[in-house]
Amino acid sequence: MPATDTVRIQLPDDRDYEIRIGSGLLGEARSWQGLPKAAAAVIVSNDKVAPLYAERLRERLLAVYARVDLVVLPDGEQHKDWASLNRICDHLLGQALDRKTVLFALGGGVIGDMTGFAAAIYMRGVPFVQVPTTLLAQVDSSVGGKTAINHPLGKNMLGAFYQPERVIADLDTLDSLPDRELRAGLAEVIKYGPIADAAFLDWIEGNLDALLARDKAALAHAVRRSCEIKADVVGQDEREQGLRAILNFGHTIGHAIEAGLGYGQWLHGEAVACGMVLAADLSQRMGLMPAGFTQRLRSLIERAGLPVQPPRLGAERYLSLMRVDKKAEAGGIRFVLIETLGRAGLHAVPDERIVETLAAHGAV
Amino acid sequence: MPATDTVRIQLPDDRDYEIRIGSGLLGEARSWQGLPKAAAAVIVSNDKVAPLYAERLRERLLAVYARVDLVVLPDGEQHKDWASLNRICDHLLGQALDRKTVLFALGGGVIGDMTGFAAAIYMRGVPFVQVPTTLLAQVDSSVGGKTAINHPLGKNMLGAFYQPERVIADLDTLDSLPDRELRAGLAEVIKYGPIADAAFLDWIEGNLDALLARDKAALAHAVRRSCEIKADVVGQDEREQGLRAILNFGHTIGHAIEAGLGYGQWLHGEAVACGMVLAADLSQRMGLMPAGFTQRLRSLIERAGLPVQPPRLGAERYLSLMRVDKKAEAGGIRFVLIETLGRAGLHAVPDERIVETLAAHGAV
Numbered sequence A, B: 001m002p003a004t005d006t007v008r009i010q011l012p013d014d015r016d017y018e019i020r021i022g023s024g025l026l027g028e029a030r031s032w033q034g035l036p037k038a039a040a041a042v043i044v045s046n047d048k049v050a051p052l053y054a055e056r057l058r059e060r061l062l063a064v065y066a067r068v069d070l071v072v073l074p075d076g077e078q079h080k081d082w083a084s085l086n087r088i089c090d091h092l093l094g095q096a097l098d099r100k101t102v103l104f105a106l107g108g109g110v111i112g113d114m115t116g117f118a119a120a121i122y123m124r125g126v127p128f129v130q131v132p133t134t135l136l137a138q139v140d141s142s143v144g145g146k147t148a149i150n151h152p153l154g155k156n157m158l159g160a161f162y163q164p165e166r167v168i169a170d171l172d173t174l175d176s177l178p179d180r181e182l183r184a185g186l187a188e189v190i191k192y193g194p195i196a197d198a199a200f201l202d203w204i205e206g207n208l209d210a211l212l213a214r215d216k217a218a219l220a221h222a223v224r225r226s227c228e229i230k231a232d233v234v235g236q237d238e239r240e241q242g243l244r245a246i247l248n249f250g251h252t253i254g255h256a257i258e259a260g261l262g263y264g265q266w267l268h269g270e271a272v273a274c275g276m277v278l279a280a281d282l283s284q285r286m287g288l289m290p291a292g293f294t295q296r297l298r299s300l301i302e303r304a305g306l307p308v309q310p311p312r313l314g315a316e317r318y319l320s321l322m323r324v325d326k327k328a329e330a331g332g333i334r335f336v337l338i339e340t341l342g343r344a345g346l347h348a349v350p351d352e353r354i355v356e357t358l359a360a361h362g363a364v
Helices: A052-060 A082-094 A109-121 A135-140 A170-174 A179-196 A198-212 A217-235 A243-248 A251-261 A268-285 A293-303 A315-323 A349-359 B048-062 B084-095 B111-121 B135-141 B171-176 B180-195 B197-213 B216-235 B243-248 B251-260 B270-285 B293-303 B315-324 B351-360
Strands: A005-011 A016-021 A040-046 A067-073 A101-108 A128-132 A148-149 A155-161 A168-169 A335-340 A343-348 B004-009 B017-022 B038-046 B067-072 B102-107 B126-134 B146-149 B153-162 B168-169 B332-339 B344-346
Touching: A005 A067, A005 A217, A016 A217, A040 A052, A040 A109, A052 A067, A052 A101, A052 A170, A067 A082, A067 B017, A082 A109, A082 A148, A082 B084, A082 B146, A082 B153, A101 A109, A109 A128, A109 A135, A109 A148, A109 A155, A109 B153, A128 A135, A135 A179, A135 A217, A148 B084, A148 B153, A155 A251, A155 B084, A155 B111, A168 A170, A170 A217, A179 A198, A179 A217, A179 A243, A179 A293, A179 A335, A179 A343, A179 B344, A198 A217, A198 A293, A217 A315, A243 A251, A251 A268, A251 A315, A251 A335, A268 A293, A268 A335, A268 A349, A293 A315, A315 A349, B004 B216, B017 B216, B038 B048, B038 B084, B038 B111, B048 B067, B048 B084, B048 B171, B067 B084, B067 B168, B084 B111, B084 B146, B102 B180, B111 B126, B111 B135, B111 B146, B111 B153, B135 B180, B135 B216, B153 B171, B153 B251, B168 B171, B168 B293, B180 B197, B180 B216, B180 B270, B180 B293, B180 B332, B180 B344, B197 B216, B197 B293, B216 B243, B243 B251, B243 B332, B243 B344, B251 B270, B251 B315, B270 B293, B270 B332, B270 B351, B315 B351
Parallel strands: A016 A168, A040 A067, A040 A101, A101 A128, A128 A168, B017 B168, B038 B067, B038 B102, B102 B126, B126 B168
Antiparallel strands: A005 A016, A148 A155, A335 A343, B004 B017, B146 B153, B332 B344
């Protein structure tokens, strides 16, 4: 049996769960034992991932559940909407599946978010298990309990905080991941260095080639450490009242890039990567970080094959896009800035500084 | 200032809240003080209730919030759906209202359930306040944190457990309640006697005429005691794992009546009233309660102007409707039965007993 890393997520009210990280977990009986008992399980996946892994998962789950259904949704962020969510609910109700039914989210962040939200609201809550098949989902959606769908007027605007029973992160599923998506996932891995762990940033710099080559040991460490850091942050702030905001390093500008170009032009991780470069620059301009920091982060992101040059949307457009970001509350645009390597915080930044940064990176 | 009764609902994680019960509360400044601070409040109501009370509430709230919007939904259970829920979300997002926005549910159970669910999912949760204007909503939706919408395949199938910041039960709003709805609300009041408090059942029998005459002191006691009992039960079982099921006394048959006739033919309270008579009969047939109990409950329900004669749907139809009820899990149909006056429990009942009861009451 291959080695399995386990990260235990501590939550109040008996909601603790494990993230298991390793090769071959999908096919291991042990991965699916000890989950809540039920008459039926439902695998929710998309039309890209289901053909690769759904049958293997279904076979394993049939050892535990008398009945295992499969709901296949269209792939893509543009389908992260009420219509797709309702397809899950239609299936559950159409088959008269009861409130003990366990949902399995097999896919990337979109599937995880939608399945988790369906689990949160179906009969006011049924258990669910995350089986993330992208690097982004393994390091990001595995921890934190955020579930959501998009609304025509905004991303992730309707959702719930709802925790899974378990996360099975099978590193083998990353073999089928397109290169561009692997790199986008690395953006979120890189993020955990500057905000929380300077030594992890060093480690990523030293192991980037192995990560890009999909070396399993390197990936296992990256996923585990990312989950540990996120768990540590979220554990102190489950409902996103304060500290948890630091996980949005790079996201304020990243969201503006995604919205400004139209969602789907850049991958989320690509937008965040570029957003981190600009947020690093803001950290320097606000006097928090010494010269050289932006260049260091920029080099790493560039080596990872991620964009460092923001699209030229113009200063006004960037400012207006960032003002509607949900983190923009009364008192100006607040950014997650790096205060020292391994520590971040929320800072209100004057518009002039933002415009300087945008100009310095060719965004205006 | 008129007397105000307060029931304090104890919840973990700082989510305690108060139910305030009295005359004239809507127009009292004190009712709206000390709620979460926000730039905006949104009153959600329906086209029957809004013309009566929305402007008065809006005026009072403008003393606390710089901006107070009003969203008016079509009245009726048939509109407790995704389309109505989305009208609330469309308004919130269309006006770019942030995650601190406080929602106020002004209306009956349908408005309360939908507004609560919108509050639960908008940006993964914004605060909300219940302002129930029906007796049913005051005694039932005020406690328990259940929010939901209907799905074409089932009532309340999509929802969340989500607690309000406060409940303001203004007894004066009951003056505008149609007689039929007042009586339907009394069904849920009556319910609390046999399941939890024999003395309360005595009190209702002695004060039924005052309640039907909308005497404020009698209504205040009925609402307060109902909320206290429900709070006591829910407090031991917030997520409906066990004990809370006793609140569904009369509901298994009641839901079958509602679904069998088509929702909206009988009011929920009417169906529950009739369901309680049959569940009382089952309690006798199962040897739990002595002879006379069914007749006692039947008399009270009849005096309240509520139906005691179930529709003649036939035994097979009743059984199949009750089997799809979400409380029907593996092992047969389970009913909440009265074990002794003031105590109830879940009991699996053989089909033969159910058919006997249905036949004895002319339902087959």
